[in-house]
Amino acid sequence: MAANEDLAVPVRSFQEMERARQAGKIACLLTVEEGGVCLGSLPLLRTLYRLGVRMLTLTWNYPNELGRPNGQPGGLTRRGFQFLEEMENLGMIPDVSHLSDDGVWDVCRAARKPFVASHSSCRALHPHRRNLTDAMLRALADRGCLVGVNFYAGFLGPHGTSRLADLTRHIRHMIQVGGLDLVALGSDFDGIDCPLELEDAGHMDRLVQAMEGAGFTPREIEAVCWKNAWEFYRRVL
Known part of the structure; x- marks a missing residue:
């Protein structure tokens, strides 16, 4: 962050997040x-x-x-x-x-x-022990929590590649089970080692395009891609 202070700043509160956003900088929460x-x-x-x-x-x-x-x-x-x-x-x-x-x-x-499951996906769609059950998703939604969808291929399906189609499927399932406010992106880019259709955060536009193609509304895309996480931090940070 010190080497890129013109782009990114450390934040400790939602107020500092807001100031970073107003300055056009990335808010980095440790x-x-x-x-x-x-x-x-x-x-x-x-x-x-x-x-x-x-x-x-x-x-x-x-x-x-x-x-x-x-x-x-x-x-x-x-x-x-x-x-x-x-x-x-x-x-x-x-x-x-x-x-x-x-x-x-x-x-x-x-x-x-409220608390988070920062990088977890849906066990109902792929039975990996790291994923959350539908009962868990509902319980977290009832408590005002946030769940970030994990992009790891082994949590999304049997294909060995992290596919946009599987990501949109898990996002849709989370919304259907827990409601729109529950869902965010929890890529785990720095912790996974599998082939990815979405290689890094610089290609998030491709996820937006995949969500549009899968029938997500502009409101749903905005909520999942940033607004749910923003509102969660507004409430709890």
């Missing part, structure tokens, strides 16, 4: 993907917040002090519930992508504020 970096320490969590981190996945692909990852039995630990409470007190957004099914339901029951 997030951490793996709650285990805190080693179960609430003081370390508070240090991350002071350094500007505003969103944290509770787990990644391995068990940690806070809970279990996708595909493993068990939910949040006692420390995981304490982290959830402290994150909400601080104003840091919990992220349930990578969390076990039991853990997702633990967060649904215990959270007092």
Whole structure:
């Protein structure tokens, strides 16, 4: 960000996001993907917040002090519930992508504020353990949460390539199950290694064209591509 300060700026609040947008700059919100970096320490969590981190996945692909990852039995630990409470007190957004099914339901029951699944897709369309079930999608929608569709081929279907047709199918399903306000883009470009029809963020216009071709309305496209995420941060950040 320091090397590209004419293009991008760090933000810690929605007000700073608004200022960046008015200045025509990219608002960069620091997030951490793996709650285990805190080693179960609430003081370390508070240090991350002071350094500007505003969103944290509770787990990644391995068990940690806070809970279990996708595909493993068990939910949040006692420390995981304490982290959830402290994150909400601080104003840091919990992220349930990578969390076990039991853990997702633990967060649904215990959270007092909306949270995110930043990069997850639909298990009803492709039965991968990293995807969310329809029941989860409905539960997150009921709580005012946000789900970012993951672009990884292994979560979208059996083809081995991340296809625009599969992306639009998952987006449509999320809208049908949880409503339009639930859905955003959670590409995971920096974390996936598969062939992609949409190679990087510089080609998002191709996704818009695919959504238009699949019958999405201008309102739906605007909501999914940016407005839902913007409004979510307006409410919770």
